[in-house]
Amino acid sequence: MQDHSMPVSGRREVLLGSLAIASTLILPATVRAQSRTLVVTPAQTPGPFYPDQFPSDVDNDLVLLRGAEARAEGTITHVMGHVLDLRGQPVPGAQVEIWQCDAHGRYLHRADRGTRPRDTAFQGYGRTTTGGDGAYRFRTIRPVAYPGRTPHIHFAVRAPDRPVLATQMYVAGEPLNERDGLYASLRDPRQRAAVTVRLTEASGIENGALAGTFDIVLAG
Numbered sequence: 001m002q003d004h005s006m007p008v009s010g011r012r013e014v015l016l017g018s019l020a021i022a023s024t025l026i027l028p029a030t031v032r033a034q035s036r037t038l039v040v041t042p043a044q045t046p047g048p049f050y051p052d053q054f055p056s057d058v059d060n061d062l063v064l065l066r067g068a069e070a071r072a073e074g075t076i077t078h079v080m081g082h083v084l085d086l087r088g089q090p091v092p093g094a095q096v097e098i099w100q101c102d103a104h105g106r107y108l109h110r111a112d113r114g115t116r117p118r119d120t121a122f123q124g125y126g127r128t129t130t131g132g133d134g135a136y137r138f139r140t141i142r143p144v145a146y147p148g149r150t151p152h153i154h155f156a157v158r159a160p161d162r163p164v165l166a167t168q169m170y171v172a173g174e175p176l177n178e179r180d181g182l183y184a185s186l187r188d189p190r191q192r193a194a195v196t197v198r199l200t201e202a203s204g205i206e207n208g209a210l211a212g213t214f215d216i217v218l219a220g
Contacts, residue, residue, distance in 0.1 A: 038086055040219045042191045044182055046154060046166040049107035051099055051125045062098075062123035062140040072122035074103035074141030076209040078202050079169070082134040083157060083216045090134025091218060094159040098138055099125040105146035114146070142199065142210055143171060150176035150183060157216055169214050172198040 057066040063076055079098070083091040101107045101124075104116040108124030122141065130136050143151035151174055157165045170183055177183050177196075186192045194217070202211035 038084065038088055038217045039190045039194045040086065041165065041167050041194050041216045042186055043165055044168045044195075046156060049099070049101075049109040049112055050154070050156075051108045052110055053108075055108065055123050055125055057123055058125065058127050059123075060126050060128040060136075060138045062126045062138065065121060065123055068121055070121040072102065072141055073119050074122070074144070076139065076202075076206060077142045077199060078137065078139055078205055078209060078211040079153065079197070079214055080135070080137035080211070081213050081215040083130050083136065083159065083218065084134055085218055085220070090130070090132070091159050091162075092130055092132045092134060094130045094134070094136075094157055094218075095127065096130065096136045096216075097125070097127050097156040097158075098140065098153050100140065100143050100153045101146050103141060103144055105144060143169075145174075145176055150174050150180035152180075152183075155214075155216065157218065159218055162218055162220060165216070165218060167195060167216070170196045171212075172196050 055065070063072045083094045083096065085091055099108065101112075102119035102122040104114070104119055106112055106114045106116060106118040108118075112118075126138050126140065128136050128138065140153070143153050145151050151171050153169045155165075155167050155169060157167075159165075168182065170177055170180075183192070186195070195214075197212040197214045199210040199212040202209040205211055
């Protein structure tokens with residue numbers, strides 16, 4: 001797959017009240033780190049569909065676009081976690097980007113030649129910055145499959161004085177996972193586990209939504 005450069009542009013944060021509740025459901029990063037051996041999140045290709053033009057609304061809520069009445073199609077999903085170093089310490093000030101196809105399997109990219117109409121209510125790309133505790137959160141939709149790929153969400157993390165990490169988040173239990181070439185390339189079970197997230201009912205966050213925790217561990 002062809003890689004595209006990932007330019008850094010201005011940021012705008014939308015504070016999501018429901019996600020403020022979610023932060024209380026995640027144990028502090030240093031507490032979790034003491035109970036398990038951390039594995040560096042494996043790098044994966046950013047793919048050919050990193051946005052070649054950014055949406056007018058760039059924040060951490062991909063479901064609602066500023067000024068639009070419609071809500072994106074698909075199952076709302078809250079993805080949250082921490083960016084950590086190998087010692088389990090939080091990495092503050094890291095820019096976290098995500099991008100994914102919409103519920104029709106279309107990316108926010110002019111080279112995407114899918115035949116189904118793109119969901120213009122879906123932002124397609126989001127960006128946020130970790131706080132002092134290394135935490136990040138997004139409100140998006142449950143990823144869907146498109147030809148040749150299992151459902152996934154692309155991530156890129158830019159942390160101070162570290163190389164950019166591009167990776168992908170997969171959904172636990174998806175039958176297409178084992179037939180996906182990029183997922184299958186992760187032969188170490190620990191690496192697979194590091195990018196595989198179980199989505200469950202977002203109890204206490206948003207009715208009818210899903211939620212999952214994806215901690216990202218940086219090398220160095």
